[in-house]
Amino acid sequence: MPRARLLRQRLLTLFLLGLLLLFSPLVLYLEGAGDWLGIPLLYVYLFAVWALIILLAAVIAAWHRD
Amino acid sequence: MSGPLIIVLSFAYLGLLFAVAWWADRRADQGRSVVAHPTVYALSLAVYCTAWTFYGSVGRAAESGLGFLTIYLGPTLIALLWGSLALKMVRVAKAERIISIADFIASRYGKSQLLGGLVTIVAVIGVIPYIALQLKAVSWSFTILLDYPVVRMPSAADVPPWADTAFIVxxxxxxxxxxxxxxxxxxxxxxxxxxxxxxxxSIVKLTAFLVAGVVLTLWLLGPAHFELAIAADDPRLQPLLQPRVPPFQDWFATSLLAALAVMLLPRQFQVTVVENSDERHLRRALWLFPLYLLLINLFVVPIAIAGLVAFPNGDVDADTFILTLPILLQLPWLALLVFIGGLSAATGMVIVETIALSTMVSNDLVLPLLLRRWRRRSPPADLGRWLLAIRRGAILIILLLGYGYYRLAGEAYELVSIGLVSFVAVAQFAPMVIGGLYWRGGTREGALAGLTAGFLVWMYTLLLPYFAMSGWLPPAFMEAGPGGVQLLAPLALFGFEGWNQVTHGLFWSLAANIGSFLLISSLREPNAVEAAQARIFVDATRHGGAGKAPLWRGSAEIAELMSLAERFLGPERTAAAFADYARRRGVARAQLLPPDAATVYFAETLLSGAIGGASARVMVASVTEEEIIGMDEVLNILDEANEIRAYSHELERKSQALEAATAELRAANLQLQELDRLKDDFMSSVTHELRTPLASIRAFSEILHDDPDLAVEQRQRFIAILVSETERLSRLVNQVLDLAKIESGHADWRNEVVILQETIAQALSTTEQLLRERGIVVTLEQPATPAAVWADRDRLIQVLVNLLANAAKFAPAGDPEVPGQVRVSLAAAGADWRVCVTDNGPGIPEHERELVFEKFRQSASGGNKPLGTGLGLPISRQIIEHLGGRVWAEAAPEKGARLCFDLPAHAPPPA
Incomplete structure (x- = not known):
């Protein structure tokens, strides 16, 4: 049971991190912030954060395999 | 492209789909399920991505830039909470055999049929536009493909239904x-x-989208990059090339909306909760499903840009770019692949959604009405076939309603906004579902009120504007409000302007919903059934899971329960289920089952699987006689359970405390036994020591008594021995008393500042006689500065005398060649003063150095039994330790023994 609670807690932390990175004024900094290889930085940032969240969730879930 | 080719291809694809399903069913029957795999589970969740995603994302991106992402970011984040949220839902659904979201909500609030019916109505009305959208997508993509190689938008010409592709679809x-x-x-x-x-x-639509994405992106970067450079200043491209985040409230609200929808849409509930075969699959799904969403969005922006570059006139609907671009580029295989991908997105959604909705319609809407009728007449014998017929009818009706909506209103909006309106409708379930999983206070009336209020506001702010756009209502109504009351304008309720329509509708509908839910729930306490269900739902992830103790009391007949179940499930399945249950309870035959609460609960959950919780409850109640359990009694039962839990915690705590206490006692007992043994040893040693002088006293007294003629010299000698033995005896008794006093802590201590030089001098003068007798030379080394310690003067002298006597005892005596030597030294040792008494006797072997401080232990290295009582050193150790110092024996630098003690200096000794 404590293991399951730890899993929930880690994922909740990741959830809050996701909220911060995607739904806070942080995103606004990247509006019109130039581009990277011709791709506007805002796209790069959003997809990178998205991929990062998925990656961390996968790592957390893998730790808790039983 | 020829129609027959597309049709044949479509049918081949649907046939393949059916073959996959048939194969999986076969495997499941053989016990080698392919579905019981976490990856398959995660992929099935991707039924979330419908034709709306497949075609509509590009359309939305082309129109407004980044907004389309919110539909997928919300679910990505909410999936991280599935470890608690979805887990609870899955566990409850398994325990209660819940088969739809209507069933779930009805079960939570006291198995209310009314609530289940209302949820069904909201779901059907809310989701029908969404189904219409799928039909529109399939028929449009078919029509567009038919015109290959010409890119032409389908005309909205008035065709009769039987000639309309959407109708046939x-x-x-x-x-x-x-x-x-x-x-x-x-x-x-x-x-x-x-x-x-x-x-x-899910695999097919993702593959189709990715292949199209790669091909079109390569085209955009290769052959079309000139056009792209020319079009870079086109205002239509600005939202994509210079992306801006949508206004925060829209960005957040749409994400929230999608996050709720991914849990609450009837089809998502079906695949996430009902079709879950193992709750551990959630752990894979919570990252694999978001990964799927990420992949299917990867090429949305490039395709949208390609479409805008390729169709500069704006006469091609952006929703169709992914299909019209391959046509424009003369890539028939890609166009067909995209068509199949869109078809698979649409059919997946329609199949699961209509199955989920038809279950709800039959179990929560039609069946309760029939049950009401059958209360007066006896129901037909084979209800199971009735139910299947109802479900099939419901599927057909739902699809026809979808088609009807498409015919009447489908042209008014682009795809994405239709989907969002449906999302807001199902978001109305959120307070009941999520609140019901974490809050025990919700009541049936509260849930009904919240849902009704939210649904009415949804109709007013989101559905009515659609009707107005479709020309069914005067458009002025939208701006000016009903009867010109500006405050009630559906698009700007209470003067809220400047918000996007969906955000506006979501905000007001959820506000009305949550407000009514809380307000009405606060009017009364939950009743017996509600409280019991709340316990099952809220405590689902508690240790040991939901309490299964059913709250039921009354009388029932097994035969009646079985015949009831047979009506819905058929005789064979009923007999098998009851026999299995009987085996689990250790009863030989189903007919012998005790008609108690647990059996009735089993029958009810068995029926729930077929007809839903609320209806099952009514059906079971019709064949049993349930006694009403009062609220007080329920609370008592629940309290009892709580108390028992508290007791067991308390017991556990106490038994741990007890174990600790036992361990302590055992240790204490061991110590006591050891002390007891020491005491015995001490007693036997003392008596032994007393006996030796007593025996000699007695022997000499007897001689004196018996022999009066003894010579005077002889007599004098004997009397001298008597005196010395008596002295030894009284010294021994004194020392025993002394030791006992110090050990028991009853000794008087008169501590004061004592100068060590003075005490050493006193001790030397006390032992002068003894030392001189034995011809021992004493040397003294001490600093000139007075060495002050805090001690009892007399006791300290006692210690020094003991040490000196000990040294005198062991120093060689009477040998003129090796004169006995005793050296007394005083020196500073850190913060202590150290006094050492060294002799040049035989010394103490290393293993005996500690033993000499034990009572009656004397170093036997002298060979014959040494003089003394054997208590001097133990007393000295007691005294020194009481004064805060330590005493020990060590080897002298050359030969002999050295006994030292340290005492803390009273004033710091000079460095």
Whole structure:
């Protein structure tokens, strides 16, 4: 049971991190912030954060395999 | 492209789908399920991505830039909470055999049929536009493909329904869904084949989208990069090339909306909760499903840009770019692949959604009405076939309603906004579902009020504007409000302007919903059934899971329960289920089962799997006689359970404390035994020591007594021995008393500042006689500065005398060649003063150095029994330790023994 609670807690932390990175004024900094290889930085940032969240969730879930 | 080719291809694809389902069902029957795999489960969740995603994302991106992402970011984040949220739902659904979201909400609030019906109505009305959208997508993509190689938008010409592709698509999908989803009744037996087919479709639509994305992106970067450079200043491209984040409230609200929808849409509930075969699969899904969403969005922006570059006139609908671009580029295979991908996105959604909705319609809407009728007349014997027929009818009707909506209103909006309106409708379930999983206070009336209020506001702010756009209502109504009351304008309720329509509708509908839910729930306490259900739902992830103790009391007949179940499930399945249950309870035959609460609960959950919780409760109640359990009694039962839990915690705590205490006692007992043994040893040593002088006193006294003629010299000698033995005896007794006093802590201590030089001098003068007798030379080394310690003067002298006597005892005596030597030294040792008494005797072997401080232990290295009582050193150790110092024996530098003690200096000794 404590293991399951730890899993929930880690994922909740990741959830809050996701909220911060995607739904806070942080995103606004990247509006019109130039581009990277011709791709506007805002796209790069959003997809990178998205991929990062998925990656961390996968790592957390893998730790808790039983 | 020829129509027959597309049709044949479509049918081949649907046939393949059916083959996948059939194969998975076969495997499941053989016990080698393909669906019981976490990846298949995660892929089946991707039924979330419908034709709306497949075609509509590009359209939305082309129109407004980044907004389309919110539909996928919200679910990505909410999936991280599935470890608690979805887990609770899955556990409850398994325990209660819940088969739809209506069933779930009805079960939570006291198995209310009324609530289940209302949820069904909201879901059907809310989701029908969404189904219409799928029909529109399939028929449009078919029509567009038919015109290959010309890119032409379908005309909105008035065709009769029988010539309308959407109508034929609706009928075909209805037939297909009926084949798929209504073959047997017990829905909680899960549709293994269906899940396999959905997972397969998820792979097909993702592949199609990715292939199209790569091809079109390469075209954009290669052959079309000149056009792209020219079009870079086109205002239509600005939202994509210079992306801006939408206004925060829209960005957040749409994400929230999608996050709620991914849990609450009837089809998502079906695949996430009802079709879940193992709750551990959630752990894979919570990252694999978001990964799927990420991949299917990767090429949305490039395709949108390519479309805007390729069709500069704006006469091609952006929703169709992914299909019209391959046509423009003369890539027939890609166009067909995209068509199949869109078809698979649409059919997957329609099949699962209509199965979920038809279950709700039959169990929560039609069946309760029939039950009401049958209360007066006896119901037909084979209800199971009735139910299947109702479900099939419901599937057909839902699809026809979808088609009807498409015909009447489907042209007014682009795809994405239709989907969002549906999302807001199902978001109305959120307070009841999520609140019900974490809050015990909700009541049936509260849930009804919240849902009604939210639904009415949804109709007013989101559905009415659609009707107005479709020309059914005067458009002025939208701006000016009903009767010109500006405050009530559906698009700017209470003067809220400047918000996007969906955000506006979501905000007001959820506000009305949550407000009414809380307000009405606060009017009364939850009743017996509600409290019991709240316990099952809220405590689902508690240790040991939901309490299964059913709250039921009354009388029932097994035969009646079985015949009731037979009506819905058929005789064979009923007999098998009851026999299995009897075996689990250790009863030989089903007929012998005790008609108690647990059996009735079993029958009720068995029926729940077929007809839903609320109806099952009513049906079971019709064949049993339930006594009403009062609220007080329920609370008592719940309190009892709580108390028992508290007791067991308390017991556990106490038994741990007890164990600790036992361990302590055992240790204490061991110590006591050791002390007891020491005391015995001490007693025997003391008596032994007393006996020796006593024996000699007695012997000499007897001689003196018996022999009066003894010479005077002789007599004098004997009397001298008597005196010395008596002295030794009294010294021994004194020392024993002294030791006992110090050990027991009753000794008087008169501590003061004592100068060590003075005490050493006193001790030397006391032992002068003894030392001189034995011809021992004493040397003294001490600093000139007075060495002050805090001690009892007399006791300290006692210690020094003991040490000196000890040294005198062991120093060689009477040998003129090796004169006895005793050296007394005083020196500073750190913060202590150290006094050492060294002799040049035989010394103490290393293993005896500690033993000499034990009572009656004397170093036997002298060979013969040494002089003394054997208590001097133990007393000295007691005294020194009491004064805060330590005493020990060590080897002298050359030869002999050295006994030292340290005492803390009273004033710091000079450095």
């Amino acid at each position: 609706a009928l075909l999908l209805a037939a297909f869904t009926i084949l798929f989803g209504t073959r047997h009744l017990d829905a909680s037996q899960r549709y293994e084949g269906l899940v396999a087919a959905i997972a397969f479709e």
